[in-house]
Amino acid sequence: MDKRKLRSLIRQRRASIPEEERYASSIRIRETLLDQPWVQMAGLVACYWSTGAEPATHGLVFALWKHGATVILPVLREDFDLDWAVYDGPDTLTPGRFGIMEPVDARRGVDAIRTAALVIAPALAVGRSTGVRLGMGGGSYDRALARVGPNVPTVALLHQGELLDEVPAEPHDRPVRYAASPGGIVRVGAA
Incomplete structure (x- = not known):
């Protein structure tokens, strides 16, 4: 199946998941992540502010921030690359391009993700054997992930x-x- 058809199929499935189930699933993902030592020790976390039927990250971002992590969220640029800005609480977000919430803090540049100790990325699907994620099709996160060091944990959030x-x-x-x-959390790709 090609990417476009797979994206369409997964979007349809996501839209059919009852809101209560999506909410409960997001809480399980958040709690499982927050229990990991490598998440607890991450001083700078690159995450995203979920939209639509994505696994919700709002509670995760808030919990990471309340536990002392510096959380940077993406700001979509005109060229579809991702700039980054610091999240400083729910009152510091404003709608950006396509209505996606983004921090009002100063932009840190596309290379800010290089300093993250943990990167949490959106995905529609992930390949178990390769770790390749199926994104929304703009290439924004592929460009951002190309800047992340090989030893930095990168995590895609998925529905069951x-x-x-x-x-x-x-x-x-x-x-x-x-x-x-x-x-739960599964290691993907080559070990």
Whole structure:
């Protein structure tokens, strides 16, 4: 199946998940992540502010911030690359491009993600054997993940059933190291 068809199929599935189930799943993902020592010790975390039927990150971002992590969130640039700004509480967000909430803090540049100790990325699916994530199609996170060091934990958040045996890949696609879903955290790709 090609990327476009797979994206459409997963979006349809996500839209059919009852809101209460999505909420409960997001809480399980958040709690499982917050129990990991490598998450607890991360001083600078690059995350994202979820929209629509994505696994919700609002509580995760807030919890990381309240536990003392510096959380940077993406700011979508005109060229679809990601700039980054510091989250300083729920009152410091404003709608950006496409209505996606972003911090009002000063922009830190596209390379700010290089200093993150943990990167949490959105995905529609992840390939179990490769770690390749299926994104929304703009390439924004592939460019951002290309800037992340090889030893930095990168985690894609998924709904149940979105960790697949394989995901269609192109040369520019960047893998993640972990997939987190309501069922737990799984190491993906080459060990």
